[in-house]
Amino acid sequence: MRIAGLCLFLFLGFFTIRMIPSGKWLMTMLLLAPMNLYQAATLNGDRFTIAAAFFFIAAVFKVFAKKDEPINLKDTLLLVLASILVGVSKSGTFVIFPLMLLLIGKRFGKRSYIWIVVAGVVISILYSIGWSMVAVLGTKVQATGTTRAYQMELILQNIPDFLRIYFIGIFNLIPRYYTDWAAEYGYWMGTVPWPVYALFPISLLVAYFADLKADFMTKRARWITLLVGLFCLGLMASVKFVFAYVPGQLYYGAQGRYFLPFAPLVFLACMGLANLASKWRVTAMITSLVFIVSAMAIYGYGAYRTYYTTCVYAVDATHPCTLPVYRNLDTKNPVNVDLKAGSIIEQSFDPECSPINSIDVNILGISADPQGSVILTFFDNAKNVLGQSEVPISQ
16 A cells, blocks of 8 residues: 555656646656655555646646646646546545646637536545535534534634734744655654755755746746645644644644645746756756755755664664664553452563663552562473562562
8 A cells, every 4th residue: 555655646647747848857857855755655645645736837838838828628627637536535625626726728729628627626525525524523622622613613713813822833934844845754753864854945946947947937826836835834834733733832843744745836937047058957867866865865854864763773872772663662651460369460571772771660559558569470481480579569
């Protein structure tokens, strides 16, 4: 399933690059972003959402770039397909549809083509909203223990307070939004090596010089693209605030991965501003490719250390050797065992990182006033006793 999802992501990504009339190299760097590839290679609904949004963006720009040509049936069907893909992705992704404002003033080959596109957009929006009502809005949120639908009612009753909490939170979370969008590991496990956060944006910056000039991008088109992008990012940022809103309480939770499908609009607003000589464009292509591959390699090395090594070797005295996160017990939700008189509990240990120096046993609670002792015995593989302690239950 991981491989199939990654292939679907790359398949739609391929046609995205083929379709978009300018910004091809920039879009390539965005598709190869560490966080995009991580989402594409894991089991979630984000990979299809990202690919569908990228495909939709490219389709709109492809149609818009045909300045002097009417929108024909092929273009009409392309816009409908792109809209449907967005509609059946994650609920709410249709907020990207205002990008179609670029097409205002474009002439359609037939009046019926307009209504075909409108129908595709309406069907996508209705499907997305309907699915949200069935699968999402009735579920409960942790903040208040109420449904998501109730949270939205609560916000409508406290709009000034919500806006205050939202804007204070947004301002304080800007660094977190960047790291979440650029590169993180699943559930924020492990630590992404810091060079990734420097190499990836450099690859984007250099990619601007690798693309041809976008003559079709008027000043109006650039502003529409930028404002739609910022509008989408603002709405996506609000999702965590909506479902965690408690009147009067500031909130600082972020999900920068929600930005992945919409962030290209902010970057594409500045695509193709200049047309460099061919040799400089080739140099920019190679340079940006070196930076993005380096970022991916370092990011991949960090993922390997986090999830797949037998032991994450010590870096320094303050960062000792530890097992990778997915090999450890679930310390946040530990298994509780009830002990009764005569019970024998066994636990094995595999000291692959370093020799075991001590073992801690945590007693969460004692009922009534029991008598007797707990005997702790440490054996080696041959069942030889390495150490033993007898602890009175009262202690």
